[in-house]
Amino acid sequence: MLNTKLAIVKHLSEGHSIRAMADKFSISKGTVQAAKENRESILNEAERNHSLSKARIVKQCEVNVILWRWFATARARGYPISGPILQVKARQIASELGVEGGDFSASEGWLHKWKERNNIRSYKISRESGNVDLERAEQWKSTLKSLLLGYDLKNVFNMDEMGFFFRALPD
Structure with missing residues (x-):
């Protein structure tokens, strides 16, 4: 409502008539006249609200x-x-x-x-990567390849990606 009153005061100061403002905002001429008479208090209230x-x-x-x-x-x-x-x-x-x-x-x-x-x-924040010894990890990769030689690939699983822990709580 304050925005409407501000718009009315602005348009009235630009020279628009009370009748034109009443038609534009679909309100009574009395409401527009009241806004014209209370111009200072409307501007003060708007300034207080804006500042706050x-x-x-x-x-x-x-x-x-x-x-x-x-x-x-x-x-x-x-x-x-x-x-x-x-x-x-x-x-x-x-x-x-x-x-x-x-x-x-x-x-x-x-x-x-x-x-x-x-x-x-x-x-999840994982702190594992900061604690990994990269040299030992590379050694383990070569050791793992030799361990897996006796197995078919269909029998090799990555437990991190499999659903074998279906009853475990999520982390």
Whole structure:
């Protein structure tokens, strides 16, 4: 409704008639006349609302940026970061920035959208590759080939890709 009143005030200041505004917005002439008489209060209210919403958006953007930097650093160090951890950290950052509770809530919906915006997917962090001795792995490959010589290929399985652990819990 405030946007409509602002548009009416703008058009009236450009010289449009009250009748033309009433027809354009499909409202009564009395409503347009009231907007004309309350021009200053409408402009003041719009400025207050704009300033508050802009300040809230800026602070929320700061929370998002700071949280992303923290997340990237923690993930680079190999720490597993879950959704609840992100929510707690976001609330902590928001309180440090002085964002009021009503202005920011690290809800499930916020978290989902934050992950989408930052292209974050949940996956298992494997630390195995950093601990592998590449020289021994190459030796094992040659040893494995000699061990498999007596078997048909149809009898050789990669247990990582087979369904032999159908009763095991997922990891």
